[in-house]
Amino acid sequence: QVQLVQSGAEVKKPGASVKVSCKTSGYTFTDYYIHWVRQAPGQGLEWMGWISPKSGDTDYASKFQGRVTMTRDTSMSTGYIEVNRLISDDTAVYFCARASRWELVGDFWGQGTLVTVSS
Amino acid sequence: DIQMTQSPSSLSAFVGDRVTITCRASQSIIRDLNWYQQKPGKAPKLLIYGASTLQSGVPSRFSGSGSGTYFTLTISSLQPDDFANYYCQHSFNIPFTFGPGTQVEIK
Numbered sequence: 370q371v372q373l374v375q376s377g378a379e380v381k382k383p384g385a386s387v388k389v390s391c392k393t394s395g396y397t398f399t400d401y402y403i404h405w406v407r408q409a410p411g412q413g414l415e416w417m418g419w420i421s422p423k424s425g426d427t428d429y430a431s432k433f434q435g436r437v438t439m440t441r442d443t444s445m446s447t448g449y450i451e452v453n454r455l456i457s458d459d460t461a462v463y464f465c466a467r468a469s470r471w472e473l474v475g476d477f478w479g480q481g482t483l484v485t486v487s488s
Numbered sequence: 489d490i491q492m493t494q495s496p497s498s499l500s501a502f503v504g505d506r507v508t509i510t511c512r513a514s515q516s517i518i519r520d521l522n523w524y525q526q527k528p529g530k531a532p533k534l535l536i537y538g539a540s541t542l543q544s545g546v547p548s549r550f551s552g553s554g555s556g557t558y559f560t561l562t563i564s565s566l567q568p569d570d571f572a573n574y575y576c577q578h579s580f581n582i583p584f585t586f587g588p589g590t591q592v593e594i595k
Contacts, residue, residue: 404584406532414524414532414575414586430583464531472579474522476543478531 371395373465373479380485381455388451389482391465398446399423402468404475405439405450407461415461419471420448428471455486490514490578494587502595507563509590511576516556520580523552523561526573526589535574536561568594 376390391403405417418429420439427439438451448465463482466475491514501507511521519539524532534543536552539559549564563570571594576587 413588414526414577416577416584416586428582432583466532472520473577473584474534474537474579475524475532476534478533481531 371467371477373467373477375463375465375479375482378483378485380487383456383486383488385455385486386451386453387455387484388449389463389465389484391448391450391479393446393448393467396467398441398443400469402471403439403441403448404466404468404473405437406464406466406473406475408464408481409458409461412461416473417450417463419468419473421471422448452484455484457486460484460486489583490517490580490585492576492578492585492587494574494576494590496590497588498591498593500593500595501566503566503568505566507566507570507592509561509574509576509592511554511559511561511587513557513559513578513580517578517580519555520578521552521554521559522577522579523550524575524577525570526575527571532575537579563592566592566594570594 372394374392399422404419420427422441441448465479467477493512495510521539523536526532540552573589
């Protein structure tokens with residue numbers, strides 16, 4: 370069965386970086402895009418960007434350009450998102466989602482990773 | 489960026505009621521509209537994609553319609569398991585944006 374399993378919760382100080390992983394199984398990793406979506410506490414959903422596991426191509430929401438990097442390790446069937454220069458507003462649950470195309474139609478999602486930014 | 493709005497922001501209904509949630513886009517998105525259900529502490533679950541196509545495994549009491557800028561999600565007979573937040577999301581262009589959500593409570 371298709372599964373996306375994310376790494377555990379993180380607590381970071383402002384200005385630090387965080388890297389969250391999304392390990393996939395149950396399907397061919399390179400056949401589907403990985404999108405990242407975040408949700409601040411009590412708030413709505415915000416799309417951050419996508420990565421093509423096949424090519425490594427990425428596209429980010431302009432809000433995150435220059436501060437977010439998405440990568441993948443095809444040997445591990447795992448996607449990653451790294452967020453740099455963290456601020457308190459980055460406190461959120463970060464989700465990975467699988468989609469068959471670059472458009473976000475997320476048919477399977479990870480369980481979410483809480484990233485807390487606090488001094 | 490395309491802005492998505494939803495109404496109502498919350499609703500309370502009885503088990504068995506017919507419930508409709510509305511989603512509007514700030515410009516035409518043709519039929520590139522998806523609906524998700526999210527329960528507290530859980531990831532979103534895809535219910536409807538392409539405005540009206542039911543995702544595999546989703547109960548048939550859920551249905552979607554609309555095109556252009558106006559879309560609806562209907563639950564034909566509300567069940568206790570349907571207590572959740574519902575979000576629309578467009579997949580027309582980047583950035584993909586979500587509506588603010590509709591909280592559905594069971595009376």
